[in-house]
Amino acid sequence: MEFASYTGFEFILGVGFLVLGFFFHAYITKTNAIAASKQAKAILDEAQKEAEVVRREAKVQAKDAILRARENSERELSKQRTDILDLEKRVVNREKNLTSKLEMLNNKELQLTGRMTEISEQKDVLRAKETELNRLIHEETLRIEDAASLSREEARKIIMDRMKEELKAETDSLIRRSQKEAKEEARKRAREIVVTAIQRYSAETVNDVTTSQVNLESDDVKGRIIGKEGRNIKSFEAETGVNVLIDETPEVVVLSCYDPIRREIARVALERLIEDGRIHPARIEETVTKVKEEIDDTIRRAGEEALFGLGITGVAPELVHILGKLKFRTSYNQNVLDHSVEAAHLIAMMAADLGLDPKTAKRCGIFHDIGKALDHEMEGGHAEIGAKILRKYGEEQLVWEAVGSQHEGLDVHSIYGVLCDAADALTAARPGARMETTDIYIERLEKIEQICNQYAGVKSSYAVQAGREIRIMVEPEKFNDHGASLLAKNIAKQIGKEVKIPGTVRVTVIRETRCVEYAK
DSSP, rough: OOHHHHHHHHHHHHHHHHHHHHHEEEHHHHHHHHHHHHHHHHHHHHHHHHHHHHHHHHHHHHHHHHHHHHHHHHHHHHHHHHHHHHHHHHHHHHHHHHHHHHHHHHHHHHHHHHHHHHHHHHHHHHHHHHHHHHHHHHHHHHHHHHHHOOOHHHHHHHHHHHHHHHHHHHHHHHHHHHHHHHHHHHHHHHHHHHHHHHHOOOOOOOOOOOOOOEEOSSSSHHHHHGGGGGGHHHHHHHHOOEEEESSSSTTEEEEESSSSHHHHHHHHHHHHHHHHOOOSSHHHHHHHHHHHHHHHHHHEEEEEEEEHHHHHHOOHEEEEEEHGGGGGGTTTTTEHHHHHHHHHHHHHHHHHTTOOOOOHHHHHHHHTGGGGGGGTTSOOOOHHHHHHHHHTTTOOOHHHHHHHHHGSSSOOOOOOHHHHHHHHHHHHHTTTTTTHHHHHHHHHHHHHHHHHTTTEEEEEEEEEETTTEEEEOGGGGGOOHOOOOOOOOHHHHHHHSSSOOSSSOOOEEEEEOOOOOOOO
């Protein structure tokens, strides 16, 4: 009984523990469920937040994509709009061009129609004149045959001879008219080119005169220059190659030498010796040697400066030195180096207007008188000498041929040579460029008149306008219009060959016939 009681108590206790365990398990399960629910809710909230972030990012990316697509669309539309506007402009321009061309074609068609009408009318007039001429020839033939009992062939010969005379007169008239028109056109074009070149090149009007005298402070210096028994002056003349002329002219010593460079060396050396006061053979030798080196350097720099100012490169050093020598060379008291630079500018301008190469023209201009630097050392004219040395030192053929063909030198036709002659005449003929003595001026006028008077049929000739024009009176019965024109050409050509003239001389032939009758 006691065992049973004990067993029932254990059962109850077991059941109690079982129930308690059940409730504890249920509590634990509920607690876990609540925790799991909270965790699930937290995970869900986190997932919602991440989804919201993703959604926002997707929305932003979508907006960016939409904006980019819109910008691309707008850019493409703008480009298409620009292309359309350009196309419209091209179409409008093409329409305008087509319209103008159509108008031009219409105008040309009208002009052609008018011309065809005019030609048709002229043909009708010519036919009428031909018919009239045939009628007159026939009537003339009949009259000649009736009057002189000539055969048809004889009458034909007479008529043909008369027609030849008339045709010759008309031909001469046509030739003169054509020549006159061609001359006027050429003169007009040449005047435009020359005037343009002169206007574009502005040069100072100065006279660069190289003197050959040295001024002294007093005549006492003359004795020191001569030295004891003339040893100083002899030494000076031997070192410089210059003759020293000391006369009664107060305070002046004259240096005489054909070579301008030697004369310049002597002038500078003598001035330095006088300034130094020590004049004796050793000092003279030392001073002259030093001055020679300085003058040689001056010559080289003068050539380089002239070429640099013209923008000319690639010139042989020997040519640069020879060109610099022109600094001490004068022609009619005009400095030849300045004259060459001026000629180079003018010939380049004229060449540009004629469609030629201005660079080649400049080289021709600067070297056109280079032969004058050596004409006292080599035989021949300065044009021939210049061509030889330019060819020797590697200048291109166009340049040395142009220099050599000046003044009808080399038998080569060179347009650059013609331009050299024109530029040379321009620089020499401009006011103040050169000075001439009265004797040279009178001698030139007499030579021109002598050339004119030697032609048969010339009654007299007169130089007017300071020798710029020559007027020739001829016997009218010995010249017709064509003969007078030919005479003017021949005289102008001979004057150009035999007379050295600054610029041009206009030759005018006057053939005058006067018929005088008296009424009673």
